[in-house]
Amino acid sequence: MPDQTTCQFEARPRRISLAGAHRSPEYCLSCGVRGRSVCSVVDDADIARLAETAVETLVLPGRCFIEEGGPATDFFNITAGTVKLFKALPDGRRQITGFAGTGHFLGLAVSDHYAFGAEALDTVRLCRFSRARMRHLLDDFPRMERRLLEEASNELVAAQNQMLLLGRKTARERVASFLLDRVQDALDPTGVVPLPMTRADIADYLGLTIETVSRTLSWLRREGMIAIGKGHAIHIAAMPRLEALASGDA
Amino acid sequence: MPDQTTCQFEARPRRISLAGAHRSPEYCLSCGVRGRSVCSVVDDADIARLAETAVETLVLPGRCFIEEGGPATDFFNITAGTVKLFKALPDGRRQITGFAGTGHFLGLAVSDHYAFGAEALDTVRLCRFSRARMRHLLDDFPRMERRLLEEASNELVAAQNQMLLLGRKTARERVASFLLDRVQDALDPTGVVPLPMTRADIADYLGLTIETVSRTLSWLRREGMIAIGKGHAIHIAAMPRLEALASGDA
DNA sequence: CGCGTCATTGAGATCACTCAAAAGGAGTGG
DNA sequence: CCACTCCTTTTGAGTGATCTCAATGACGCG
Numbered sequence: 001m002p003d004q005t006t007c008q009f010e011a012r013p014r015r016i017s018l019a020g021a022h023r024s025p026e027y028c029l030s031c032g033v034r035g036r037s038v039c040s041v042v043d044d045a046d047i048a049r050l051a052e053t054a055v056e057t058l059v060l061p062g063r064c065f066i067e068e069g070g071p072a073t074d075f076f077n078i079t080a081g082t083v084k085l086f087k088a089l090p091d092g093r094r095q096i097t098g099f100a101g102t103g104h105f106l107g108l109a110v111s112d113h114y115a116f117g118a119e120a121l122d123t124v125r126l127c128r129f130s131r132a133r134m135r136h137l138l139d140d141f142p143r144m145e146r147r148l149l150e151e152a153s154n155e156l157v158a159a160q161n162q163m164l165l166l167g168r169k170t171a172r173e174r175v176a177s178f179l180l181d182r183v184q185d186a187l188d189p190t191g192v193v194p195l196p197m198t199r200a201d202i203a204d205y206l207g208l209t210i211e212t213v214s215r216t217l218s219w220l221r222r223e224g225m226i227a228i229g230k231g232h233a234i235h236i237a238a239m240p241r242l243e244a245l246a247s248g249d250a
Numbered sequence: 251m252p253d254q255t256t257c258q259f260e261a262r263p264r265r266i267s268l269a270g271a272h273r274s275p276e277y278c279l280s281c282g283v284r285g286r287s288v289c290s291v292v293d294d295a296d297i298a299r300l301a302e303t304a305v306e307t308l309v310l311p312g313r314c315f316i317e318e319g320g321p322a323t324d325f326f327n328i329t330a331g332t333v334k335l336f337k338a339l340p341d342g343r344r345q346i347t348g349f350a351g352t353g354h355f356l357g358l359a360v361s362d363h364y365a366f367g368a369e370a371l372d373t374v375r376l377c378r379f380s381r382a383r384m385r386h387l388l389d390d391f392p393r394m395e396r397r398l399l400e401e402a403s404n405e406l407v408a409a410q411n412q413m414l415l416l417g418r419k420t421a422r423e424r425v426a427s428f429l430l431d432r433v434q435d436a437l438d439p440t441g442v443v444p445l446p447m448t449r450a451d452i453a454d455y456l457g458l459t460i461e462t463v464s465r466t467l468s469w470l471r472r473e474g475m476i477a478i479g480k481g482h483a484i485h486i487a488a489m490p491r492l493e494a495l496a497s498g499d500a
Numbered sequence: 501c502g503c504g505t506c507a508t509t510g511a512g513a514t515c516a517c518t519c520a521a522a523a524g525g526a527g528t529g530g
Numbered sequence: 531c532c533a534c535t536c537c538t539t540t541t542g543a544g545t546g547a548t549c550t551c552a553a554t555g556a557c558g559c560g
Contacts, residue, residue, distance in 0.1 A: 085410075087410055087411070087413070087414040089414070089418060089419075089497065089498035090497060090498055090499055091498055091499075093418040093419075093498065094418070095413050095414040095417040095418045097409075097410045097413050097414070108399075108402075108403045108406065109403055109407065110400050110403050110404055110407075111407070115407045115410060115411075116410055138396070142392040142395065145392065145395045145396055145399055146388070146395055148399055149358075149395055149398055149399045149402060150360050152358075152399060152402035152403060152406060153358045153359055153360050153402060154360055155406055156358065156402060156405055156406060156409065157359065157360075157361070157365040159347075159406065159409035159410070159413065160335075160337055160347045160365060160366055160409070161337070161365075162413055163337070163345050163347050163409065163412055163413060163416060164337040164339070164345040164347075166413060166416035166417045166457060167345040167416045167454075167456070167457030168339060168343040168344070168345045168457060169339075169343075170515080170516090171515075171516065198538070198539090199538070199539065199540095200538085204417075206417070207416060207417030207418060208516075208517090209516075209517060209518085210538090210539080210540095211516090211517075211518085211539095211540085211541085212515095212516060212517075214538095214539060214540055214541080215516095215540080215541080217540095218540070218541080247339065247340060248339035248340055248341055248343065249340055249341075420547080420548095421547075421548070448505095448506070448507090449506075449507060449508095450506085458548080458549090459548075459549060459550080460506090460507080460508095461507095461508080461509085461548090461549075461550085462547090462548060462549075463507095464507060464508055464509080465508080465509075465548095467507095467508095468508070468509080
C-alpha cells in the first residue's frame, strides 16, 4: 500500500529518447497528447528543442511527485493518467484543489516553492521540464506563454466555480456538480462517469466527509438520478434533474 | 442607495487624454499604478501605444461593471479603489471569489462571457481595454503576456488557498485567515486592517453568514486577539496567536 | 429627530460531522 | 477453492458548529 505521508520522488526518470547521442524528436512528434497540450504550439520543425528539454517520468499510483512547500524545481506535463492536487493543514485536514488529467500542465508558480502537492491516482506518465530549461523554451517560443496563459485562465475559472461550490452549495449540490463536471470531462455522452478516485478523495475535493459523500450518493441512487455500477463507475440516469440540483434550482 | 440587482454600466468613460487630436502618453507615464501593474513592462518609448489603447473609466460605489455571464468585451486594470469579484446561484446565494485592489488586472477569460461579476466597493478608477485592442497590444508586447501569466499564477495560488479555507477551515480559522491576508495586503506593519467591505461581503467571501462573522469577530475581541475600532478598521493585538489560529495549529 | 442600513446578540433548528459497526471487494496464502 | 486479512464503502445514532429567525443597538443622513 502506498504511504501517503511520505511524499517522495519514487519516479523512474529516463530521457525521452534512448537512441543515439542526441535525444530524438520522434517521441514528441508521435505523442498523442501533443495536440491537447502546450506542446501543440511548437512546430514540427522546432520539436527537437522541445524533445531535448523534456524528461519522461513514470509515477506509480499513490505516489507524490510534487511536495507542498518543497522547492519548485520542475514543471510537468501529464501525458497519461490522473493526478490529484491538494493543500493540507498541519493537523492533517486536506483540500484537493483539483484533478489534473492527460494534457494538463502543472507547476505554474512565481514562488520558488510549490504551493500545492500532487499525487498520482493511477499510473501517471509525465514530461518534466526543469525551471531553467523551461525559461529558455519560453524565451524561444512566446506562443507557449500565450498558451499557458489560456490554460491558467481556464484554471482560474474552474477555481472560481469550486469556490462557489465550497462556500455556498449544500452537500447534495456539491456531489451533483462533481458528477456533472466529471461527465463533462470524460466527454462521454452516454452519461457514464469514471471515478478513478476514492470516496476520501471526493470528500477532500468537495469539502465534505467520506460518510456524507457516501450517504449523498446513496440518496441520489434512491431518488433515481444515478445508478452505481461496479468498479467505481456511475451512470447518470436523470441528467436534467441532476443539473437542476447542481445549479441550486432545486 | 446603489441597487445591487441591476448590474449596469453606470460608469463615465472618457479617453485618457483630452488634449489634442492624439491621445497623449503623459497620463500613463505619470500613472502611479504603472509600476505595480502589467503596464510596467511597456517601455517609456512605447507608452503611447498603451495610452491610445486604454479608456479611463470611473465606477461609483456599489456599481457593477462586470456582469456575470455577460459578454466579455473588455479587460480592466484597476488604478484606484477596490472591487469585489463574485459568482452567484440562481436563488441569490453569493460567493465572493476575491477582492481586487489597485494594480490588479481583470477579465482574463478564454470564453467570450465573463465567468464572474465585479462590483465597486468604493469609488473605483480603472483603465479599460477592448478585447480586440488588447490582443494587438499583446501581439506587440509579448512581455505583457509573461507578466499576465505571472499575475494569473499568483491568483491561482490565492484561489487554492481560498479553497482550503472554504473546504476545511472552521469559522474562527476563516476569519483569522482573512484578517491576516488583509493586513498582508495593506502592507501596514502596525497591524491595522482597513475593511472597506461590509460584514455581508466578508461573509460571502468566507462562505459564512453575517451573524457568524460578527460573532466570530466579537469572540476574537473577547479573546484579546483583535481590537475593533471605529470606521471598519481592526487592530491586530496578538499576531502570533491569530497566525496559529489561521493555520489550524490551535 | 426620524428613518434606513448595518452590526450585534440571543434562542432554537438543522445540516453535516463524529463515532461506531457492519457489509462489500480485492489480494494473499493455504 | 476457500479462509483470512486489509481496506473501502455503506449505514446508523447522536452530537455539534453553523445557520435561521428575531430583536436590539449603533451609525449616518436628510
